[in-house]
Amino acid sequence: MKVIFVGAGPGDPDLLTVKAQNLLRKTKFCIYAGSLINPAVLDNLPEDCRKIDSARISLDETIELFKEGQQAEIDVVRLHSGDPSIYGAIGEQIRALADLGIDYEVIPGVSSFQASAAAVGVELTAPELSQTIILTRTKGRTPMPEAQDLDKLAQTRSTLCLFLSVHKLEEISQQLSKYYGEDCPVAVVYRASWPDQKIVRGTLASIAQTVKAAQIKKTAMIIVGDALRDEETLSKLYDASFSHGYRKGTPI
DSSP: OOEEEEOOOOOOOOOOOOHHHHTEEESSEEEEGGGGHHEEEEESOOTTTTOOOEGGSSSHHHHHHHHHHHHHTOEEEEESBOOTTTTTOHHHHHHHHHHOOEEEEOOOOOHHHHHHHHHHHHOSSOTTTTTOEEEEEEOOSSOOGGGGGGHHHHHTTTTTEEESSSGGGGHHHHHHHHHHHHOEEEEESSSTTTOOOOEEEEEEETTTHHHTTTTSSEEEEEEEEEEGOOOOOOOOGGGGOOOOOTTTOOOO
């Protein structure tokens, strides 16, 4: 028996990995992350699968369910939204499993930052504009390490993908404007890849009001950075004059 942490992806059931889909179709016991999981993903589960909504239970109650699976010798699928390794709260569950002597496995999933970039139709690493992506969030009930405060991260002018933070967009825009400039492009994607997906674009000067008008208050990804600018930048990899191990460049 083991617990299998599975990434359900951002929402669209077609974005499940093949491995995840194959596993779900034979699962007997699934604990899933409530409304963050598209019901269409849950449709992959057999009719007789025991399904538990983890939004309604505590960590201790989740651990008790793991114990039930252990006693019944039934694998338990712990279905998280996006990719379990990013804000998935699996660390505390894994530590509990170690204490219980229960084996586990992690199956990755497509993250919402990836689905959001796809929806907007941008490359997050634009040559000469940004070669670094920072996945982060703002502080709330979960504090941030001081060295990872948004003011410090913004000094890199990397492409920022902000999770769980759209409710603080006005404050974020003011913070980031000091480093990126008020004209820096921003995209906010609500429920990326879901049927009711919304994409709102703007600048750090305008985005807070635009998102407010769109009535987006949660479940949204914020993408900030020069990589979103509509400027022509070319990758060296496919430059005709650029040589590498598989192709000799043509001198200009």
